[in-house]
Amino acid sequence: MKKIGFLSFGHWSNHPSYETRTAGDTLLQSIDLAVAAEEIGIDGAYFRVHHFARQLASPFPLLSAIGAKTSKIEIGTGVIDMRYENPLYMVEDAGAADLISGGRLQLGISRGSPEQVIDGWRYFGYEPAEGETDADMGRRKALEFLDKIQGVGFAQPNPYPMFPNPPGLLRLEPHSPSLRERIWWGAASNATAIWAAEKGMHLQSSTLKYDESGKPFHIQQAEQIRLYKEAWKKAGHSHEPRVSVSRSIFALVTEQDRYYFGQQAKATDSFGYIEADKRAIFGKSYAAEPDQLIKELAHDEAIQEADTLLLTIPNTLGVDYNVHVLSAILEHVAPALGWR
Template sequence: MKKIGFLSFGHWANHPQYNARTASDTLLQSIDLAVAAEEIGIDGAYFRVHHFAKQLASPFPLLSAIGAKTSKIEIGTGVIDMRYENPLYMVEDAGAADLISGGRLQLGISRGSPEQVIDGWRYFGYEPLEGETDADMGRRKGLEFLEKLDGKGFAQPNPNPMFPNPPGLLRLEPFSSGLRDRIWWGAASNATAIWAAENGLHLQSSTLKEDESGKPFHIQQAEQIRLYKKAWKEAGHAHEPRISVSRSIFALVNDQDRYYFGNESNREDKIGLIEPDKRAIFGRSYAAEPDHLILDLAKDEAIQEADTVLLTIPNTLGVDYNVHVLSAILEHVAPGLGWR
């Protein structure tokens, strides 16, 4: 059994074939898609976060809106780049969104990846400390976010406050109990996955990772997940770990599917660079008739190791078509793989 969610990049463009032509289109359609996905039995609605791009950026207003209009579906990100964040303000935003949703937030965060502009976090007012890299800064801010989510007081109260204070040091409000145990880390390397496990973070592993062995993508990702599970067990955390993998999976059940994704059927892993000195491997897309799709996916070792599969969706094709894409997986593929 696996949880099945969708992952939206939230693109928009003024293109004649796009249903999402403006930021408003994308935001409102994201809410509608989450509502419809819950109705058909999808377990999670997850959204990418990118800055300086015509894609979804500020997640908490969107997550709060979805939380207010749904009742069961998990709501999350994949991932928030912590280099751009004020960890304390983020604790308040996340707490509010989690309370609005009734404790359904599943936040994916990370140290960040190459962005649209050079050192974009500098425009947000952030600089690494002396001796830090920007990646170090992202991890440091991630740990500060986790620490403040615990709800322990840390701020000295004003002796003459506007409103009476409770005794002791003050914490950030609103506080949402349990949210600390629902934070995920997006890891592109084996070492970072181990670090995430040691710090009690669930693991998000996407469709790319550092090429650390030259093996096929799904095998490298499965090895990463096994290292994560081993490190989690050794750390002795009280709560159980969760692991998600992202995949582009399309069941070709009608002519429209074949028109859009028929050329994806023979795709293979690709090798590229995510940074000038970091070789990366990008996982293949899956697109085929349901019977063939089941056979292909059954060989994917990383999917077997994960408890959650996030289906990357073509959000620009509109709500109705994406509901069809998700429904086709639930109806024609998931049962054959034992996911349902």
């Protein structure tokens, strides 16, 4: 059994073939899709966060709205770039969204990836400390977020407050007691996956990672997951680890599916550079008739190692078509692979 969710980048553009012409279209359709996905049995609604782009950015209003309109589906991010964040304000936002949803928030964070603008986090008012890289800054801010989200008091109370204070140092409010155990780290390397395990965060591994061995993508990703699990066990955390992998998977069951995706599947992995000096490997996408999909996916070692599969969706094609895409996987693919 696996949890199956969707991952939306939330694109919009004033393009005649898009159902999402504006930011408002994307936000409102994201809510509608999460509601519909819950109704068909999808386990999670996850959203990417990109700044300075016509894509979803500030996640907490959207997650809170989805949390208020649903009752079972997990809601999350994949991932929030911590270089741009105020960790303390984020603790308050995350706590509120989690309480609104009744404890369903699965918050994916990361040190960040290449962005739309040069050093975009500088426009948000953040600078690495002396001797830090921007990646170091992202990890430092992540650790501060993890520390403060535990709900331990740290701030000296005013002796003459506007409202009475509880005794002792004050924590950030609202506080969600179990949220600390539902934080995920997006790791692009084996080392950061191990680091995430040591810090007690779940693992999100996407459709790319640094090429560390030259092996096929799914094998490298499976090795990353095994290293993560070993490090988690060694760390002795009290809660169970979770691992998600992302995939582009399309079951071609209608002529519309074949028109959109029949020629788009990448038959093999590809390579590129997401940073100037670091080669990355990008996993192939899957698009085929259900029987062929089942054969191909059965050999994906990383999916086998993960407990959660996030299906990347073409959000610009609208709610109805994306419900069809997700339904096709649940109906025609998941049962044969033992995911359902």
